[in-house]
Amino acid sequence: MLGSITAILQFLLGYIVSPGGFGFSRWLFGFVDIVSLPVLIPLLIYTVLFIFRGFSGDADFANFALLWLIPVAALRAISWSALSDPILLVIVPVLWIALAVGIPFFINLMMSRFIWYTAIPLILCILILPVVAAGAYWAFFSQQTLLGVLMVFVAIVPLSLSITFDILRK
Numbered sequence: 001m002l003g004s005i006t007a008i009l010q011f012l013l014g015y016i017v018s019p020g021g022f023g024f025s026r027w028l029f030g031f032v033d034i035v036s037l038p039v040l041i042p043l044l045i046y047t048v049l050f051i052f053r054g055f056s057g058d059a060d061f062a063n064f065a066l067l068w069l070i071p072v073a074a075l076r077a078i079s080w081s082a083l084s085d086p087i088l089l090v091i092v093p094v095l096w097i098a099l100a101v102g103i104p105f106f107i108n109l110m111m112s113r114f115i116w117y118t119a120i121p122l123i124l125c126i127l128i129l130p131v132v133a134a135g136a137y138w139a140f141f142s143q144q145t146l147l148g149v150l151m152v153f154v155a156i157v158p159l160s161l162s163i164t165f166d167i168l169r170k
Contacts (some may be wrong), residue, residue, distance in 0.1 A: 003068035007075040022142045029136035039099040042068035061104030095133040102158030
């Protein structure tokens with residue numbers, strides 16, 4: 001339900017950042033409106049609910065974020081399909097999934113065995129992952145395909161590790 005409300009609000013309000021050319025404003029537009037913030041909002045809300053014990057039973061960051069993104073993705077797919085832009089229709093949903101699973105992967109690693117010298121790199125990974133995802137959007141938009149592919153690869157690594165560890169646990 002919260003994802004539906006977010007999708008409707010994003011549709012009615014439009015974009016927050018006005019995209020400029022190919023520089024920092026385009027990256028900021030990608031970070032805030034396209035790639036990172038739509039995934040960070042449910043993760044932050046989940047964190048608040050988790051702290052105040054708003055959940056009963058088993059729920060996790062990744063499931064909450066992925067379920068939240070379904071109505072957002074559906075509404076965005078409808079509006080983006082008119083543009084016929086493969087960056088928006090293919091790369092952005094992949095980056096959303098990579099962020100929605102990658103950030104909780106690092107959080108779960110940190111929560112499972114908290115050691116201060118491993119917490120610092122994990123926190124840096126949590127902070128860097130959304131920046132890299134927005135950078136991938138910017139690189140593809142700027143037609144720097146090799147850089148975009150490398151950034152998407154970096155964003156997908158935590159997703160791949162999370163899936164691999166889940167398979168190995170079973």
